[in-house]
Amino acid sequence: MIRRILASAAVASTCVLLSVPNLADAQGMVAGERANTGGAQTLEDILARQRGEKIDDAFRKNALGDPDSAAALSNQLGTLGGTSDAEVFRALRYGEANVTVSAKGPATAVVIQDGGMRWLQLRSGALQEYGGNLLIIVLIALGMFYLLRGKIMVDGGLSGIKLIRFKAVERFGHWLLAGSFILLGLSGLITLFGRVAIIPVIGKDAFAPVALACKWIHNNLAWPFMIGLALVFVLWILENFPNRHDIKWILKGGGLFSPGVHPPARKFNAGQKIVFWAVIILGCSISASGLSLLFPFELPMFAKTFVILNDTGIPQLIGLGELPEELAPHEEMQYAHLWHAIVAFVFMAVILAHIYIGSVGMQGAFDAMSTGEVDRQWAKEHHGIWVEELDRKADAEAKSAPAE
């Protein structure tokens, strides 16, 4: 009995002894006194990080050990040097370690890149989720539009008279841009969603050559895409400046929602102008970030962009704070990649609508880009002012031609 009481007392006293310093540590952490943690992070640091707040990590960044204070070789601890494993990893993490590598290149000595996890989480999380949902929503909306409105027919019936709508060079530019965009979009989607959507179905071995092909396509079809973009910009910019007819066209919804409504338009209506400017702006943006990804060490763009943005004061105004003005090559690539993918999703959403209306959504629309000719009645219903301009031009030419 006495032995049992003594054993219980010993256990209880041990518990008290163990709990006293823990309690003291916890109180010290809550108080945010780093001295109580021996210079390590406090509970408040951990909680702040969990709340997504930026903490001053100078206490870690500067705790890199001191080789000069190492014990002498003759000392019992001499072979350990003045730097612990934790301090070595901190030095690697904060880019302070003296790293020697056999590979060449501007960033090969970066062994740990601190911002990489944040990028990976965004790439595998929000980017896939929101981007994928956007495309699904657009496809559902187009499907519903087709079910409710059906194919937009030529109300007056086809006349059989053909008008030349696009010259060969215009169609060439369009298809150069369109073909490369579709392959770039598909290869980009396969690259982004491959791990979650394709590997579980076909396996890693089968996916490897697909991924390799997608990489080649994505890297090299960027060039015809940019050439096509430049070509359509030069060929169509003059006809895509907004005019007063565009407002009427927009107010009537382009006549897309009700049969028999045909707001007047010149060669390009307001809807086509919106697509044109979206393609030019998004195309230039995606080309810039793509070039930055193709030549990450030659064409870093985000640090320079952040300097300009900080000067405007907009990031600070909307609560983003001061954007980083010095970025490592990896960080440049991570920002470029995220921006590239965000722009690509918006671009694909716009182009899905364009593809719909230019193919299954409207009778006679595809002819404009396949043969370059459209039916006169189709043209009168969708581009009435353009047809009048063509008629006036033909009349003037007929009058000016010498009589035989």
Next chain:
Amino acid sequence: MKTMIIAFVAMFALAIGADLALEYAGYSTEERTSGDAVRLG
């Protein structure tokens, strides 16, 4: 349709040309990332 097919052929021609040109100019991954001690074929 002929113009569309020509554009697609041109698209691949430009892509292959760009790939070869960049490799020739020393922008291949091997060229950019291998150390001096590595002998590339």
